[in-house]
Amino acid sequence: MGLSHRERVQQALNHEATDRVAVDFGGGPATQIHPDAYQRLLTYMGFEPEELRQAGRGAGQVIVPNEKVLQHFDIDVRGIYPGRADGDASATLDAHSYIDDWGVTWQKADMRAQYINVKGPLQHLVDPTPDALDSIDWPSPTDPGRVRGLRERTIALREETDYAMVLNLGNTTFALAQRLRGFAELFEDLLLNPVFASALMERVTDIVCGIADAAIGSVADLIDAVSTADDLGTQTQAFMHPDLYRKMVKPHHARLATTVHRLTQARMILHSDGAIRELLPDLIDIGIDVLNPVQVNAVGMVPTELKREFGKDLCFWGGIDTQKTLPFGSPSDVATEVRSRIEELGAGGGYVVASVHNIQAEVPPENIVAMYQAATNTNLA
16 A cells, blocks of 8 residues: 555655655645646646636736646645735735735736836845834734634644645745845845845844744644745856855854744755755755755756755755746656656655746646656656
C-alpha cells in the first residue's frame, strides 16, 4: 500500500525515500496559475467553467486550482492562508490601481495584466533617518482578522483529507522593504545610508514576525510546512554580494527563521527566484529547510550540482521550467524534463515537483497535463 499524500510530503521533507515524488499545484509558494491558462485547462479537461478563486488581487492575478482539478492530478499539498486584517487599510484607487495595507501603490496596464508596485510611502524621502519610519501607518501584526477561523479551517481540512498542509505567509523583510522604500532607493540605502536601511528592515521584520507568531501559533500542530518569500536574485546573479547580505539582510531573515522554528516542527520554505546559489550556505545556516522555486534557467542553478552540494541540508520545491519548457515545449519535452528533474533532485527524498513560479498565461493545457501526469507516474529509483 502506498503512502498517504501527507506522509509522502513529510517523508520527502525529511530527506526520506518515498513511493513516488511529492507534487504541488497551488498549495505552496508561487505554484498557482494564471486565469487564462486555467480556463483553457478546464476546457481541455472537460470541466465546467467555474468561479475563480484568486490568490492575489485583481483579474490579472493567479488562481488557486479547484479541488476537482487537484484530485484529478493527485496533488499532495493544500495551502492555507491567514485572513484579511480587520483594520486592513488597502483601498481601490481606480479600475487599474490600488493601495495595499502597507501603503504601497500597485498598478496594472490592463485587466489581463498583473499588478506591479509603482510607489512606496517612503520612496520620496531623501537621506532619511530612522525617525522617518514614524511618518507612515504600519499594519498591525496582532489584528484578530488575520487568524479568525484559521485553526478551524485547518482542522477541518486535516481531519477530512490526508493532504499535507502549507501555511503561506507571503513576502517578508527584503521584498517588503523594497516596496516601501523603492527598489533602487533601498539598494542605495544599503550602501550609503545603512542606519536607515537597517532600521527599516528591523521595523518590517517586527511586523512579519508578529504575523508569523499569531498565524503559526494558531495552527502549529496542524501544518507540515511554513512558506515565506523574499526574492534575492536576478536571472544572472544575486542582488548583492554575500558579504553585504550577511551584514544587512541575513540577521533579519535569521530572526524570522528562529520565530518559525520556535513555534512549530513544520519545515520552513523560502521562495526566492533567481541565481542565488552563492547565498544558499547562509540560508541553510539560519534554518531554511526548503528552497523554492529552484529557477533552473538562472545562472548556477544546476539541479545536479544543487543536489550534490546542498541536498543533505536543503530540500527543493519546484524545478519545472516556466520560461521555456512549459510555455514553448511539447508535452513530450515537458514529460522528459519532469523525469529528468525527479532523477536529479528526487533520489533519497528532498524534492517536491512544481513549476518554477506560477504557471503563466501562455502555457498550453496539454503541457500542464503532461507535467503532472509525468510527475505522478514516474517511479523513484
